[in-house]
Amino acid sequence: MEVTDRTEGLRALIRQGLQAVSQQSTAAHLGDRSTYVGMSDIGQHWECPRAALARKVLPTPDSLERLLILQRGHWFESGVGQALASLGLHVLPQLEITWQHQGVPIKAHLDFVLVWGAPVNVIRILEVKSTDKLPDTPHDSHLLQLHGQIGLLATAWDKPAFSLRAADGTLLHEKMTFPQLCHAQLGLLLPHMLILRAWRHGCSVFR
Known part of the structure; x- marks a missing residue:
């Protein structure tokens, strides 16, 4: 019985710590998610409108198992970011795009935006998912x-809708056009023509 109590106590301690880390990270990078519609909210609404609405307006504490899955995704995303940075690529992590559609505030947080300047001039979006x-x-x-x-x-390419934060949540650039932000952060000059490609990889691909 004592062993069981200790085990449950440790599980509760870990869950509490992971919950605190998750809340701190969300506040630093995503802000108050109840004040806007995110791209993940739109995706969830497509699969189950009722569940998406409930999660938005009636959030419930996550279980330890759920927190571990979410945190594993954050750890994996951090590892991918380090791998990309080690190659000397021009990367914008967690690029924020702020928009309004018919009065509804929308925000998108792109995991990684890879930018190649002249002569290639290509933008690639990498969205990391844990599975x-x-x-x-x-x-x-x-x-x-x-x-x-x-x-x-x-x-939003030529609109002042783009912002970028440091790993600790410190605001680096705010309300810039995408070319302006790339010039300020990466020193790149981008043309008005766009070439966009999107990749999606799950954790299993990298096992």
């Missing part, structure tokens, strides 16, 4: 999220 088993085809919600990111980046 226990790689599905035969991408989930509709993930595809919708990614396509929304692509469309929003293209639509």
